[in-house]
Amino acid sequence: MRHTVLVSLVVVVLMVAPYAPQCEAQVWESLAAAAAEKIVGLWKQGEVELLGHYCSYSVTPKIKRWQLYYKGRLWCPGWTHIRGEAETRSHSGVAGRTTKDFVEKAFKAGLITEEETRAWLNR
Template sequence: DGIWTQLIFTLVKNLATLWQSGDFQFLDHECHYRIKPTFRRLKWKYKGKFWCPSWTSITGRATKSSRSGAVEHSVRNFVGQAKSSGLITQRQAEQFISQYN
């Protein structure tokens, strides 16, 4: 009985670390990111989402095999959309993306 409780507790604790969220500033706007796990084509993947609700309705999204990759590529997706819509300049996009290279 005790070992099963401990096993379930450990499993739940480890699963909880798969989800991640946070906030940071992007061109003086507060933005958010969220990562959640998914199982796709028999592999663990992470879905990333990046958005700045007080600034624009644009949402960057990406699905990658790592949490960090999902964050990076959802931000890159957001920046690409923001640039295409004229919200930011090419220079601003390059400056921000260069932080990830």
């Protein structure tokens, strides 16, 4: 288990523990399961089609200055060694910024045309 997951889980449990009834174990178990599900949901991995190529992406959480940030990475094995990367506080916005970074780098490297770049960035 990663260090940040363990720390996050302990913090959530300590914050919620005073509100859980002592005699009802089922409530405590369902509360712990819900907290664990939320924490595990912070990580994300998958594939996406980008400009006709299959690419992989990952999103990982990190704590920075006591705030939750998300780091996104996008790479396209078999096409290029370029990696798109971004870091933001938005779990849903990190994917867009990561893709934008990848497309800009691909354009600068001459892998895609200016029209393809504009079409993708203006979505």
